Amino acid sequence: xxxxxGNNVMGSRPDGWWRDRTGAMQRLLNExxxxxxxxxxxxxxxxxxxxxxLQAVGVHVAFAPHADDALAARAAPGVTxxxxxxxxxxxxxxxxxxxxxxxxxxxxx
Numbered sequence: 513x514x515x516x517x518g519n520n521v522m523g524s525r526p527d528g529w530w531r532d533r534t535g536a537m538q539r540l541l542n543e544x545x546x547x548x549x550x551x552x553x554x555x556x557x558x559x560x561x562x563x564x565x566l567q568a569v570g571v572h573v574a575f576a577p578h579a580d581d582a583l584a585a586r587a588a589p590g591v592t593x594x595x596x597x598x599x600x601x602x603x604x605x606x607x608x609x610x611x612x613x614x615x616x617x618x619x620x621x
Contacts, residue, residue, distance in 0.1 A: 513553070513554040513555075513556070513590060513591045513592070514547075514553055514554070514555045514556070514591075514592050514594060514617075515556050515557075515558070515583055515586055515587065515591050515592065515593045515594065515609070516540075516544065516555065516556065516557040516558070516594040516595075516617070517557075517558065517579060517580070517583055517593070517594060517595035517597060517600060517614070518537065518540060518557040518558055518559040518560075518579065519559055519560045519579060520594075520595045520596055520597050520600075520614055521540060521594060521595075521614045521617065521618065522536050522537065522540055523614075524596060524614035524615055524618065525618070534564050534565075534566070537559060537564060537566055538566050538567065540557070541557065541566055541567070541568045541571055541573065543618075543621050544557060544568070544571045544621070545568055545569045545570050545571050546621075547620075547621045548570040548571055549569075549570055554572075555570065555571045555572070556571065556572035556573075556574065556586070557571055557572070557573055557574070558574045558575070558576055558579045558582045558583050559573070559574070559575050559576075559579060560575070560576065560577070560578070560579040561575060561577070562575060563575045580597065580599070580600045580603075583595070583600060583604070584600060584603040584604060584607065587603065587604040587607040587608070587609035588607055588608055588609055589608035589609065590609075591604075591609045591610070592609065592610040592611065592612055593609050593610070593611050593612075594611075594612050594613075594614060594617045595611065595613070595614065596613045596614040596615070
């Protein structure tokens, strides 16, 4: 299972995501949907903040006031947390999860 730190992955690309945060979230979801369909892997993403109207087909989408806490709560053996946040990565590893950086994950997607 892939557990994606949505804001961290979005922020790893200097593509102007900050001008249209909802649009950037949807673009990431589209990529994650394609990845999930291609690989058959389970994919979940957590974004910081309030819920937004986004469309996802094969990806579980969640919103949390503190996404890092929500991600850490789901980290476990058999889960790969996708983040470049050093503190979240440490927490995830301490809970038995694997960690893959945002850039490496995007190259895979």
